[in-house]
Amino acid sequence: MQGQQQAGHNPSPACIVLDGPIIVGAGPSGLAVAATLRQHSVPFTILERSGDIADLWTNRTYDRLHLHIPKGFCELPHVGFPPDFPTYPTKHDFLRYLHSYASRFAIAPQLGRSVTRAWYDAPASLWRVTTTSAAASSAAATEYASPWLVVASGENAEVVVPKVKGRETFAGEALHSSEYRSGERFRGMRVLVVGCGNSGMEMCLDLGEHGAMPFMSVRSGVHVLPREMFGASTFGIAMKLLRWLPIQMVDRFLLLVAKMILGDTEKYGLKRPKLGPLEIKNITGKSPVLDVGAWSLIKSGNIKIVPEVESFSGNGARFVDGNEMAFDAVIFATGYRSNVPSWLQDGELFTDNGKPRARCPSSSSWSGPNGLYCVGFSGRGLLVSGAEALMAAADIAGRWLQAPISPRCCMHALPPPPPPPPG
Numbered sequence: 001m002q003g004q005q006q007a008g009h010n011p012s013p014a015c016i017v018l019d020g021p022i023i024v025g026a027g028p029s030g031l032a033v034a035a036t037l038r039q040h041s042v043p044f045t046i047l048e049r050s051g052d053i054a055d056l057w058t059n060r061t062y063d064r065l066h067l068h069i070p071k072g073f074c075e076l077p078h079v080g081f082p083p084d085f086p087t088y089p090t091k092h093d094f095l096r097y098l099h100s101y102a103s104r105f106a107i108a109p110q111l112g113r114s115v116t117r118a119w120y121d122a123p124a125s126l127w128r129v130t131t132t133s134a135a136a137s138s139a140a141a142t143e144y145a146s147p148w149l150v151v152a153s154g155e156n157a158e159v160v161v162p163k164v165k166g167r168e169t170f171a172g173e174a175l176h177s178s179e180y181r182s183g184e185r186f187r188g189m190r191v192l193v194v195g196c197g198n199s200g201m202e203m204c205l206d207l208g209e210h211g212a213m214p215f216m217s218v219r220s221g222v223h224v225l226p227r228e229m230f231g232a233s234t235f236g237i238a239m240k241l242l243r244w245l246p247i248q249m250v251d252r253f254l255l256l257v258a259k260m261i262l263g264d265t266e267k268y269g270l271k272r273p274k275l276g277p278l279e280i281k282n283i284t285g286k287s288p289v290l291d292v293g294a295w296s297l298i299k300s301g302n303i304k305i306v307p308e309v310e311s312f313s314g315n316g317a318r319f320v321d322g323n324e325m326a327f328d329a330v331i332f333a334t335g336y337r338s339n340v341p342s343w344l345q346d347g348e349l350f351t352d353n354g355k356p357r358a359r360c361p362s363s364s365s366w367s368g369p370n371g372l373y374c375v376g377f378s379g380r381g382l383l384v385s386g387a388e389a390l391m392a393a394a395d396i397a398g399r400w401l402q403a404p405i406s407p408r409c410c411m412h413a414l415p416p417p418p419p420p421p422p423g
Contacts, residue, residue, distance in 0.1 A: 020037070021400075023046045029376030030046055035107065036390055039393075040393060047115055063181050068290045071085055073239075079104060116141075127148065130143050146371075148372075151349075151350075155285075155376070161332050165312070169314050171314045186207055191212050197287070199335075205303070224291055225291065229254075238278060255277070308320045341354050366388040374388075
């Protein structure tokens, strides 16, 4: 485990017992929990590994990114977007909103604090969270302790790059979508984009508009929907219909209208999955593509669809259909994953792949045992994360009022933690 101390080699880190919950992550979910706790007059401490709030939006998104659904579905609790913001705010609009939000609720995270371990100390009835600081030496560590731990580090904490044979032999530039900013520097180049989600589609559009030659590798089926239908947001229409109709019927309606507006996507190499777009979203968390312009370039041939990559070579890629092509660069639009299993020692709320464990219908998805909470792991967007933040913060506030503790620095008040289990 990165940053893990070896027992017997380093002194135990200083431990600070807090008079409020520990929140791991200063993204939108962590900010929403903090703002709601502030509304309840409950103190909190946010631990954030990066140097600012909203690390994903600040450091790992491309320049032209807009919210793909209307701003009304992306607001955090208590504060809406400014009325002068466009319907689909830009990346920079959204960051301005988040910074204003943090300022309004006096949210000041402990920045540059990477959580390396969190475990529940049953005898003390406290969560103990060990952090290291990027600004300090590797031996410098701080331990925080609290009766409550909120995991808000998100589903997109670590990049996912598939292991493809020969990738290390490719002589051109290879990067993850988190490193992509603009298609300008790829002008005139043949670029393979691996992945056909919203990011992959929009990066292909950006590459095409900057004079590159984009190729999009598609491994499995994908639903492409117009961003708007009948002058209204497709997402908004779907949400309204779901109040009255079963999800399968809404899916059939969306696909019928999409075919009327876009035509047959399978004719251009984008096979539709058997399950409908909303049903897939509900089961897997994978969103359908809401087209913002890439589809017209696919139809015109300016974005070419190619099969799944079988292997890479020095100058290009071989596909599963046996064809080979030369490329100047490869961009992996292959998404992200949670990193919770690497630091949280708990097997009840999270699975080994860092997602909330499926629980019985009567159980809440945002709370676990011993004062453990998770917010922002539903796969259903900011609106649901905001609702989870409201519920988690209210639950913590009720418990905090019943049994508050006094904050204190306890350099040796708690026994040193046992070494983590092997692996």
